[in-house]
Amino acid sequence: MAGERPTCLQLTGIGKRFPGVVALAGVDFDLRQGEIHALLGENGAGKSTLIKVMTGVYTADDGTVDLNGKQYAFKTPQEAVNAGISTVYQEVNLLPNLSIAENICLGREAKGAFGIKWNDVRARAVKALARLDLKLDVKAPLSSLSIALQQMVAIARALDVSAKVLVLDEPTSSLDAHEVEQLFATMRKLREEGLGIIFVTHFLDQVYAVSDRITILRNGQKIGVWNASELPRLELVSQMIGRDAAVLESQGTASLTTETSTPFLTFEGVGRKGAIEGVQLNIGPGQVMGFAGLLGSGRSETVRLIFGADTKDSGNFLLDGRTIQRFNQRKAILSGIGLCPEDRKKEGVFPELSIRENILVVYQAKRGWLRKLSLPKQKQMAGALAKDLGVHPPDIERPIQFLSGGNQQKALLARWMAVEPRLLLLDEPTRGIDVGAKFEIMSLVSKQREEGRSFVFVSSELTEVVRTCQSVLVMRDRKAIKTLTGKEITEDSIIHAIAEDSK
Amino acid sequence: MSRANLQAKLPVMITAVVFLALYLGAGLHFDNFLTLRVFFNQFSTNSFLGIVAVGMTFVILTGGIDLSVGSMIGCTSIMAASLMKFHHVHPLVGLGIPLLFGILIGYTQGVLVAKFSLPPFLVTLAGLFFCRGVALFISQETLNIEDEFFKKSLSEVSFHITDKATVSVPSIIFILVVAVGMFVSLRTPFGRNVFAIGGNRQSAELMGLPVRKTLIGVYTLSGFLGALGGAVFTIFTSSGNATSATGLELDAIAAAVIGGTLLSGGYGSVFGTLLGVGILGVVQTAIAFDGNLNSWWTKIVIGALLMAFMLVQKGIERAATRKVTV
Numbered sequence: 001m002a003g004e005r006p007t008c009l010q011l012t013g014i015g016k017r018f019p020g021v022v023a024l025a026g027v028d029f030d031l032r033q034g035e036i037h038a039l040l041g042e043n044g045a046g047k048s049t050l051i052k053v054m055t056g057v058y059t060a061d062d063g064t065v066d067l068n069g070k071q072y073a074f075k076t077p078q079e080a081v082n083a084g085i086s087t088v089y090q091e092v093n094l095l096p097n098l099s100i101a102e103n104i105c106l107g108r109e110a111k112g113a114f115g116i117k118w119n120d121v122r123a124r125a126v127k128a129l130a131r132l133d134l135k136l137d138v139k140a141p142l143s144s145l146s147i148a149l150q151q152m153v154a155i156a157r158a159l160d161v162s163a164k165v166l167v168l169d170e171p172t173s174s175l176d177a178h179e180v181e182q183l184f185a186t187m188r189k190l191r192e193e194g195l196g197i198i199f200v201t202h203f204l205d206q207v208y209a210v211s212d213r214i215t216i217l218r219n220g221q222k223i224g225v226w227n228a229s230e231l232p233r234l235e236l237v238s239q240m241i242g243r244d245a246a247v248l249e250s251q252g253t254a255s256l257t258t259e260t261s262t263p264f265l266t267f268e269g270v271g272r273k274g275a276i277e278g279v280q281l282n283i284g285p286g287q288v289m290g291f292a293g294l295l296g297s298g299r300s301e302t303v304r305l306i307f308g309a310d311t312k313d314s315g316n317f318l319l320d321g322r323t324i325q326r327f328n329q330r331k332a333i334l335s336g337i338g339l340c341p342e343d344r345k346k347e348g349v350f351p352e353l354s355i356r357e358n359i360l361v362v363y364q365a366k367r368g369w370l371r372k373l374s375l376p377k378q379k380q381m382a383g384a385l386a387k388d389l390g391v392h393p394p395d396i397e398r399p400i401q402f403l404s405g406g407n408q409q410k411a412l413l414a415r416w417m418a419v420e421p422r423l424l425l426l427d428e429p430t431r432g433i434d435v436g437a438k439f440e441i442m443s444l445v446s447k448q449r450e451e452g453r454s455f456v457f458v459s460s461e462l463t464e465v466v467r468t469c470q471s472v473l474v475m476r477d478r479k480a481i482k483t484l485t486g487k488e489i490t491e492d493s494i495i496h497a498i499a500e501d502s503k
Numbered sequence: 504m505s506r507a508n509l510q511a512k513l514p515v516m517i518t519a520v521v522f523l524a525l526y527l528g529a530g531l532h533f534d535n536f537l538t539l540r541v542f543f544n545q546f547s548t549n550s551f552l553g554i555v556a557v558g559m560t561f562v563i564l565t566g567g568i569d570l571s572v573g574s575m576i577g578c579t580s581i582m583a584a585s586l587m588k589f590h591h592v593h594p595l596v597g598l599g600i601p602l603l604f605g606i607l608i609g610y611t612q613g614v615l616v617a618k619f620s621l622p623p624f625l626v627t628l629a630g631l632f633f634c635r636g637v638a639l640f641i642s643q644e645t646l647n648i649e650d651e652f653f654k655k656s657l658s659e660v661s662f663h664i665t666d667k668a669t670v671s672v673p674s675i676i677f678i679l680v681v682a683v684g685m686f687v688s689l690r691t692p693f694g695r696n697v698f699a700i701g702g703n704r705q706s707a708e709l710m711g712l713p714v715r716k717t718l719i720g721v722y723t724l725s726g727f728l729g730a731l732g733g734a735v736f737t738i739f740t741s742s743g744n745a746t747s748a749t750g751l752e753l754d755a756i757a758a759a760v761i762g763g764t765l766l767s768g769g770y771g772s773v774f775g776t777l778l779g780v781g782i783l784g785v786v787q788t789a790i791a792f793d794g795n796l797n798s799w800w801t802k803i804v805i806g807a808l809l810m811a812f813m814l815v816q817k818g819i820e821r822a823a824t825r826k827v828t829v
Binding site: 076077078081087089093094095096097098102106107109111114115116118141157 | 511686689690691692695696698699701702703705706707708709710711712769770
């Protein structure tokens with residue numbers, strides 16, 4: 001993309017401090033018209049803070065924000081929106097109870113003598129959606145749309161206010177591959193129209209798929225800005241986490257040896273209405289089995305069945321070769337199965353409790369609440385586990401909600417390590433966490449596997465699946481369609497399995 | 504209408520059907536029930552409940568609650584009566600000062616909820632005690648109002664629709680409040696912001712909507728309508744009593760919920776609340792017509808209805824979420 005395009009947004013020397021933390025120190029950032037600019041960095045690198053400064057959620061302590069040559073100091077998100085900077089957040093921040101039209105126009109409805117002119121509002125919404133090549137019944141409530149379409153409505157809303165800059169803060173984290181493609185097509189179209197787009201994401205493939213330039217932050221500082229075509233992937237990762245590229249290279253693929261003795265867990269044609277149908281699988285000791293498939297293919301549903309969170313309607317479920325009839329979470333835990341759920345915030349952590357309490361809750365439950373672990377013992381045990389897993393900061397008395405996503409995930413892993421499970425189910429363990437933590441979690445899985453522990457590893461990032469798993473169950477439309485093992489496992493083979501002869 | 508739209512309107516439609524069924528059922532059972540006189544009397548006897556229920560609907564739509572409105576009626580009615588009886592002020596002033604009091608209390612509650620993020624339940628519980636206390640402080644007796652203007656222009660006025668059917672001043676105020684309430688909720692930015700806050704407060708903030716102002720406005724409105732309910736109550740009974748309308752806030756909540764407003768906020772309508780008040784009114788009137796039944800039967804029926812409506816709403820909600828996940 002041409003370098004001569006004029007700059008539309010210029011941040012200079014941005015600094016932001018919170019009590020005890022310097023979130024940003026002297027960060028420069030520039031965005032040109034008609035470009036997609038990826039903003040990358042680990043969690044805690046300062047991406048979110050920088051985004052919040054330019055969108056008026058925070059006010060910077062130092063530095064200036066210039067938009068088309070005019071200097072601004074936004075105090076509220078509304079001021080930034082009025083100036084022409086619109087944001088679409090990771091979680092769709094719209095109103096499920098209101099109509100699509102209202103979600104697009106709320107706050108700037110056309111008014112006449114008889115109040116809001118609903119016809120105008122609807123016409124405007126239809127027009128805003130047409131710009132994204134979408135045709136929807138704008139009278140329908142937002143909640144009737146899929147997450148992907150809700151995301152599009154959010155973009156339509158952002159564009160409805162003659163935006164010059166569009167900030168997309170991790171817009172793809174809840175979309176499947178096809179939806180991501182649609183979003184990218186929209187982004188490219190808007191780029192052609194001269195819009196400047198800032199794109200924040202954790203998915204490196206996506207960075208290369210659409211971005212023109214890349215800015216990397218680390219520890220609140222700007223590391224540099226590159227043309228996307230001139231920055232090799234490995235170099236990018238090493239810049240993000242500040243480690244040598246060669247070290248990363250050595251974290252090769254998982255060793256391919258698997259001698260399966262009696263499987264720990266077996267599914268024989270297990271089904272549950274509306275969730276999965278006739279799933280076959282075997283998980284042996286010391287095996288990491290990946291579940292691959294698109295969103296809604298039945299991966300998480302299978303995980304829930306294994307953990308006893310849902311019950312099966314049909315088929316056989318065997319543990320250590322014995323058929324299990326009634327199963328629930330408590331029995332699962334007692335038989336040595338653990339689950340790190342996909343929705344970490346809702347189903348994983350107890351946000352207000354300390355790291356220590358979060359780590360020990362399952363251990364204590366398994367031991368029985370009447371045999372309470374003494375406080376010094378708790379501290380010793382939780383402290384050792386937190387240290388083993390590299391939970392940062394190491395102060396285990398802090399409420400877990402103040403940790404970054406990656407560290408929360410590590411604390412959740414520590415929770416299960418405390419009870420030494422035989423099989424640990426990891427549902428999207430690397431979603432929304434930084435590259436460094438991803439590597440740590442994957443190498444932890446590899447290490448634990450060698451000690452005979454089994455894992456189920458569900459991930460949308462095929463690179464991780466290929467790297468970590470000895471066998472991969474490919475799912476599509478609620479059915480297990482193929483099991484790949486050993487050398488068969490490549491990104492290509494998985495993609496082919498997902499795609500092949502689907503109608 | 505698409506399926507999704509239908510689903511959103513279903514609770515109100517069910518309420519409407521139940522209302523009509525009850526009304527016609529009572530009409531078939533009792534002679535003289537289906538007359539215009541009984542119909543318009545409903546508006547009079549339920550005017551103050553209806554007025555505060557409209558305010559309550561706005562509050563509940565934001566996901567809040569206002570427990571102070573029953574006490575507000577007691578407080579403003581005794582205040583108005585005492586101003587007229589002991590201080591001999593003009594009735595319009597006597598009714599106006601309590602209205603300002605209601606606005607002030609409502610505004611204060613709104614600030615506490617919006618700016619200090621205090622839970623509405625506790626803030627308005629404090630308001631409930633405060634208002635009832637002020638009411639009893641003013642007078643513990645029933646004060647009858649003898650003012651000539653008050654009688655001639657307000658309490659004894661009625662407009663004849665037919666020979667027997669009349670419309671009173673309280674009914675007119677009630678109908679006006681419902682009409683304005685519907686307009687505000689459906690066609691003004693303030694009204695839509697109320698729905699937005701109930702849908703998701705954080706999103707509403709990120710969308711740049713004036714969340715705090717709207718919340719303060721909603722509680723101020725409810726305080727004002729509570730005081731207006733008090734004024735109407737005073738007109739309706741031609742007297743003031745500090746202990747009147749005890750627990751009326753709960754009837755108002757019941758009316759809103761039966762009318763399809765979700766306590767969690769974001770879903771509901773002023774029209775639904777009107778139907779909810781109508782259902783409560785019909786049940787009460789029917790039991791009065793019977794003559795043999797005790798008045799607590801009203802409570803029993805309302806309790807059963809409320810439970811049934813909650814189950815229906817839960818069912819609709821489940822059906823809606825199932826559709827989205829599939």
